[in-house]
Structure formats: structure tokens, C-alpha cells
Amino acid sequence: MTQQNIPRRFEGRTVLVTGAGTGFGAEIAVRAAQEGARVAVHYRSSAAGAEKTVARVKEIGEDAFTVQADITSHQDIRRMAEEVFTRFGGLDVLVNNVGDVAREQMSWRDLTEESIDHVLAVDIKGTMLCVHEFGARMLDQGHGSIVNIGSTVIVRGSARAPQYAAAKYGLLGITKSYAQAFAPAVRVNTFAPGFIETEATLTRQDWKSGRREELLAKTPLGHIPGPAELAGTALFLATDDASHMTGAYLNADGGFNMIGA
Structure with a gap:
């Protein structure tokens, strides 16, 4: 999609994307800027990646800054929330993109207690505390939208990494x-992409040894997108067009799972 065809759904709005130094998070942050948003780029350890995302946003002509936090720490999340709300004077949209997929684990047999603890700390505790802290502040300001990045892994489960599912x-x-606690002022939804060809996915051993072809054959749309292709879909949940959606699960996987109503 060319810049001319991109809608301006976030004109004058502020967006924070967690884990926006690389991959899908970086593309969501850039797409939000292309649509008119000022962007806060969160990172834990990828400072160079976060700065690169900020540079891409500034090239578009929008304002951006980085914010560092370990989202498994409640103290870090509180500090980040204060920092972002102070810098922006409020926050319109939070995209909770950070998540650990236990990428190195190739079989359920390789499961470790350490991996269970880490994945749950990042994906559950971290996301919950981000929703809690940022959502409470959005509630105080009287409006806001939160998009949690989920996964279609919930449809079929994962024999490879049960802790991720x-x-x-x-x-x-x-x-x-x-979604219930914050209604009607703040909406909370989940966006669930299917497989995305991020750099991290492309380097996975199983991806290089036939998994991609196998998934492609089972995907009705016959395509596995790059992260930029789904960034606008994720952000849809935070737009005015989605104003009557809260507590929803939006799936974008090329028809791979075709979940029933």
C-alpha cells in the first residue's frame, strides 16, 4: 500500500506500541505514524532497534520517542505509564505487542520450568499490568483504546510450545x-494474526525445513504476509470504525483457521 492510499485514522492522536524496536511492533508504530499519530516506541533491550523505529517515524514527519521498560516489572510499567502520559499529556491508544513465543523450543519435550515462567511472566503478567496501569489512566482521562496482540495458536493449541498457547x-x-471493567470509556480488544514472516520467523529451523510450504498449502488465501501488511489491521481495533467493539477477538490469518461463529 502506497503512502497516498493509507487512511489518516489517527490524525492528532497518540499511540504507544510495546516491543516496537523490531518485527511486528515496529511496523505497527510506523503505520500509526503514517496515519497521523504521535508515537511512543517501547523497548526492553533493543535500544538500537527502537531508535531506528523512531527515525522511521520522524522521516514520515510525525513525533516519536523511545521508552524503556521490562514489562515483567510492575515498577517499570508504572514508570513507563507516568512517562508516556506526561510526555503526551494523555494517551489515546496502547498496543500491547510484546510477547514471547518460546521460539527456540522445537518440541513439547524440550519444555522447561524456566521457559514456562518466562513466557507467562511476559505474555500474561506483563500484558495484564500494562492493561491495568495504562487503562486506569485512560479511564481517568475519559477515553482510550487498548489492542492486545494475541495469536491464532489458541484455535488449535501448540504441540511445540504449550506454554505459549x-x-x-x-x-x-x-x-x-x-473490557468490562473499563466500559464504556475505554475499549479493550485482541488482534490475532496468523503466521507472519518476521525476521525472527524466517530464521527458525522449522520454517527453513518445510513448515512454510506446509502452512502455505493449508492457507486459502495462499499467502503468508510480512508484518507491514497486518499493521493496519491490528490498528483497526483502535479506530472510530471499531467504536462498538470491545472484548472482541479479531482473527487475520488468510483463512487458515476459519473459526466458527
Whole structure:
């Protein structure tokens, strides 16, 4: 999609994207800027990546800054929330993109207690505390929208990494609970992409040894998108067109799962 064809759905609005130094998060941050938003770019350890995302946003002509936090720390999240709300004078949209997929684990047999603890700490505890802290402040200001990045792994589960499927399923409980708690002022939804060809996916051993072709054959639309292609879809949930959606799960996977109504 060319810049001319991109809608301006976030003109004058502020957006924070967690894990926006690389991959899908970086593309969501850039797309929000292309649509008129001022952007806060969160990172934990990828400072160089976050600065690169900020540079891309500034090239578009929008304002951006980085904010560092370990989202498994409640103290870090509180500090980040204060920082972002102070810098922006409020916040319109939070995209909780950070998540650990246990990428290195190639079989359920390789499961470790350490991996379970880490994935649940990042995907469940971290997301819940971000929704909690930012949502409470959005509630005080009287408006806001939160998009949690989920996964279609919840439809079929994951024989490879059960802890990841469990964490993403838990995300639905967080979304629905806070959607009720924050209504009607603040909406909370989950966006669930299917497989995305990020750099991290492309380097995975199983991806290089036939998994891509196998998934492609089972995807009705016959295509596995790059992250930029789905960034606008994720942001749809935070637009005025989605104003009657809260507690929802929006799936974009080329028809791979075709979940029933």
C-alpha cells in the first residue's frame, strides 16, 4: 500500500506500541505514524532497534520517542505509564505487542520450568499490568483504546510450545475482564494474526525445513504476509470504525483457521 492510499485514522492522536524496536511492533508504530499519530516506541533491550523505529517515524514527519521498560516489572510499567502520559499529556491508544513465543523450543519435550515462567511472566503478567496501569489512566482521562496482540495458536493449541498457547489463551481472559471493567470509556480488544514472516520467523529451523510450504498449502488465501501488511489491521481495533467493539477477538490469518461463529 502506497503512502497516498493509507487512511489518516489517527490524525492528532497518540499511540504507544510495546516491543516496537523490531518485527511486528515496529511496523505497527510506523503505520500509526503514517496515519497521523504521535508515537511512543517501547523497548526492553533493543535500544538500537527502537531508535531506528523512531527515525522511521520522524522521516514520515510525525513525533516519536523511545521508552524503556521490562514489562515483567510492575515498577517499570508504572514508570513507563507516568512517562508516556506526561510526555503526551494523555494517551489515546496502547498496543500491547510484546510477547514471547518460546521460539527456540522445537518440541513439547524440550519444555522447561524456566521457559514456562518466562513466557507467562511476559505474555500474561506483563500484558495484564500494562492493561491495568495504562487503562486506569485512560479511564481517568475519559477515553482510550487498548489492542492486545494475541495469536491464532489458541484455535488449535501448540504441540511445540504449550506454554505459549496457554499464555495467549489467557490473554482473552485479560481482554474480556478489562473490557468490562473499563466500559464504556475505554475499549479493550485482541488482534490475532496468523503466521507472519518476521525476521525472527524466517530464521527458525522449522520454517527453513518445510513448515512454510506446509502452512502455505493449508492457507486459502495462499499467502503468508510480512508484518507491514497486518499493521493496519491490528490498528483497526483502535479506530472510530471499531467504536462498538470491545472484548472482541479479531482473527487475520488468510483463512487458515476459519473459526466458527
